[in-house]
Amino acid sequence: MMRKRIDFHVHCFPDALAPRAMDVLRSNAAPFGITPHTDGTADGASAILAEAGIGAAHVCNIATNARQEKKVNDFALSLAASDRPLFAAGSIHPDSGVKDSELDRLLGGGIRGIKIHPDYVGIMITDPRYDEIFSLCEERGMYVVTHAGFDPVSPSKIHATADGLLSVIRAHPKLTFIAAHMGGPAQLAEVREKLTGTGIYFDTSLSSTRPDEREELIALIREHGPDRFLFGTDTPWSVPSEEVAFLETSGLPDGALEMIFYKNAARLLNLN
Numbered sequence: 001m002m003r004k005r006i007d008f009h010v011h012c013f014p015d016a017l018a019p020r021a022m023d024v025l026r027s028n029a030a031p032f033g034i035t036p037h038t039d040g041t042a043d044g045a046s047a048i049l050a051e052a053g054i055g056a057a058h059v060c061n062i063a064t065n066a067r068q069e070k071k072v073n074d075f076a077l078s079l080a081a082s083d084r085p086l087f088a089a090g091s092i093h094p095d096s097g098v099k100d101s102e103l104d105r106l107l108g109g110g111i112r113g114i115k116i117h118p119d120y121v122g123i124m125i126t127d128p129r130y131d132e133i134f135s136l137c138e139e140r141g142m143y144v145v146t147h148a149g150f151d152p153v154s155p156s157k158i159h160a161t162a163d164g165l166l167s168v169i170r171a172h173p174k175l176t177f178i179a180a181h182m183g184g185p186a187q188l189a190e191v192r193e194k195l196t197g198t199g200i201y202f203d204t205s206l207s208s209t210r211p212d213e214r215e216e217l218i219a220l221i222r223e224h225g226p227d228r229f230l231f232g233t234d235t236p237w238s239v240p241s242e243e244v245a246f247l248e249t250s251g252l253p254d255g256a257l258e259m260i261f262y263k264n265a266a267r268l269l270n271l272n
């Protein structure tokens with residue numbers, strides 16, 4: 001029997017913008033030896049995910065400036081309304097003047113949460129402008145996914161550190177808060193020390209690209225608990241079949257894998 005899988009961390013762009021967006025992202029990532037595996041479109045993502053036995057995806061959209069926020073959310077709403085097996089996160093920029101109304105517009109279109117990327121906007125996750133966003137999401141029962149740890153776009157400064165993540169969950173105990181990439185590249189020891197046993201969620205994306213940390217990543221799942229992890233690939237930035245294999249060969253029990261691949265995401269997305 002084929003396992004049900006939702007990929008909680010996928011990127012794609014409107015068809016007309018994908019070539020230009022991918023050019024920019026490709027040149028940011030190239031110095032770190034990272035190359036994309038799709039053409040940046042929704043069809044490109046759906047095809048590579050289907051090959052890996054992943055039936056549905058949650059697209060993480062990011063407003064990299066306040067001016068773009070509405071267009072980014074328009075795209076998220078269009079994905080959510082399409083017949084493709086796609087879910088979407090909207091996004092709020094810290095300098096947005098319409099945070100309340102954009103969140104309500106997203107909710108009205110069936111979108112349950114947002115993605116933020118502190119490195120892309122160059123603002124620390126502990127900034128009061130983010131705090132305002134977290135309060136508004138907490139009030140509405142919307143989740144927040146944040147990039148965490150190192151990102152090639154800001155090589156010399158991490159804007160979502162383990163300490164920063166901890167201060168967010170302490171200030172917003174009712175917020176469903178998800179740190180991407182197992183709490184973030186280049187800070188796994190701090191993540192394990194400071195965040196294990198808290199209410200934070202992690203997505204598993206990019207784990208297959210961290211072979212040296214494999215055992216510690218699996219230990220984090222066991223210690224923090226599988227009910228707090230969401231399977232993700234970060235498509236186009238990893239090979240989806242390898243991300244699936246990371247979990248399938250982890251030695252975690254079947255019940256834990258069912259939670260990570262499907263049940264936890266279904267709960268956050270309000271699926272039956």
Ligand SMILES: [Zn+2]
Pocket residue numbers: 009011060234
């Ligand atoms: Zn990502």
